[in-house]
Amino acid sequence: MRVSHIGWLVAVALSIVPSNARAQTDPRLVDALRTAQEGQGDSARAAVVRLLAGTSPSDTLYPQILYTQAMVAGTAADMRRQLQRVAVEYGTSSWADDALLRLVQMDYATRNYEGAARNLERLxxxxxxxxxxxxxxxxxxxxxxxxxxxxxxxxxxxxxxxxxxxxxxxxxxxxxxxxxxxxxxxxxxxxxxxDSTRPDTTVGAAGAPSTASTPRSTDSAPGAPPTASAPSAGSPPSSPSDSAPLEPPARTTYRVQIAAVRTRKGAEDAARKVRPLGLTVVTVEDGGLYKVRIGEYRTREAAQTAAASLRTRLGGSPFVVAEP
Missing domain, CATH: 1.25.40 (Serine Threonine Protein Phosphatase 5, Tetratricopeptide repeat)
Structure with a gap:
């Protein structure tokens, strides 16, 4: 059981280190981390415990030692305990945000999404x-x-x-x-x-009152059936051609996105791989990314079929997007 704990901790504490995480500044802590990474966890933990015992809790180094103690912990429970101490007891230190992010990662790894979300919002x-x-x-x-x-x-x-x-x-x-x-x-x-192509059946819609809710004005006596008013002389009845033409609904085009990369060169490299297939390739710049999309399909079903074929031939995770 202890082996599984240590393996899990290595996966969380070492494999998913944030690239901008602060590095330990004390050489003794750096050595402790290196010792743990070399498989000598007990020696690393003993060194950190000795350093912690000789440091005042009011020392600015103290939260960094606690954080390092979490990184070399032998169990997930010990790791969480030390991270929570940093985040709560030393919430104003420069290590508190690192500790919160570690807690997020631990919660996510155990599918505790509520806990992860709580720490994310606090961060x-x-x-x-x-x-x-x-x-x-x-x-x-x-x-x-x-x-x-x-x-x-x-x-x-x-x-x-x-x-x-x-x-x-x-x-x-x-x-x-x-x-x-x-x-x-x-x-x-x-x-x-x-939805925009559906008729508006709302009673009393603004600007277009419904005839069902608005009484018609008539000169007939009360109780008499309403009479249809005759068209005025010289005003021919309106024909369908007199009304404004209806705009045809916009046609949606479906494409298959195969890549979203940071540089134009990366997009060109991705496009070059699929051009031999004889498919239309377009690159859309959006949100700081170059998105490489394939084909031009009139229905989503056709695009989904193409995406499945591309997934088999090219690998990756192509998916369907709709373009107006």
Whole structure:
């Protein structure tokens, strides 16, 4: 059981280190981390415990030692306990936002999406200028999508993409998740277009009162049936051709998106791989990304069939987008 704990901790504490996380400044803590990474966890933990015992809780180094103790912990419970101490007892220290992000990652790894969301929102509220915002946005996107809250996921991802323009790798990771936001927008636009073609049957709609709710003025005696008014002389009855022509509904085009990359060169490389297939390739610049899309299909079903074929031939995760 202890081996599984340590393996899980290594996955969380070492494999998903945020690229902008603060590095330990004390060489003794750096050595402890290196010792743990070399598989000597007991020695690393003993060194950190000795350093903690010789440091005053009011020393600015103290929260950094607690954070390092979490990174070399032997169990998930110990790791969480030390991170919570940093986040709560030393919430104004420079290590509190790192600790909160670690707690988010731990909660996500155990599918505790409510806990992850709570720590994410605290991170945003208490540390609005943290350099960890782009990394937090990545985990927020995954957390909120899995928790079936796409609106929150897309809001976080958009903020993260805006704050990470100089980090191409992170931009790609955020952009990949943000594709699901594009799908939501495309789906909403398609539904709105469908709703706009339906007749307005609302009684008493503003600007167009319903004849069912507005009594007709008549000169006949009360109780007498209403009489149809004759057209005035010299005014021929209106014909359908006299009314304004109806605009035809806009035709939606469906394409298959195969990539969303940070640079134009990356988009050209992706397009070059599919051109031998004889398909139409377009590149759309949107949200700081170059999105490479394939084909031009009149129905979503046809595009979905093409996406399945491209997935088999090219790999990856191509998906359908709607374009007006």
């Amino acid at each position: 945003r509220l208490d540390f609005p200028s943290t350099p960890l915002l782009p990394q937090a946005s990545y985990w927020a996107g995954r957390t909120y999508f899995d928790a079936n809250n796409p609106a929150a996921a897309c809001r976080w991802l958009a903020d993260g993409m805006a704050a990470s323009r100089n980090d191409v790798e992170l931009q790609n990771q955020l952009g990949y998740l943000y594709q699901r936001c594009d799908l939501r927008a495309d789906s909403g636009a398609t539904r709105a277009a469908g």
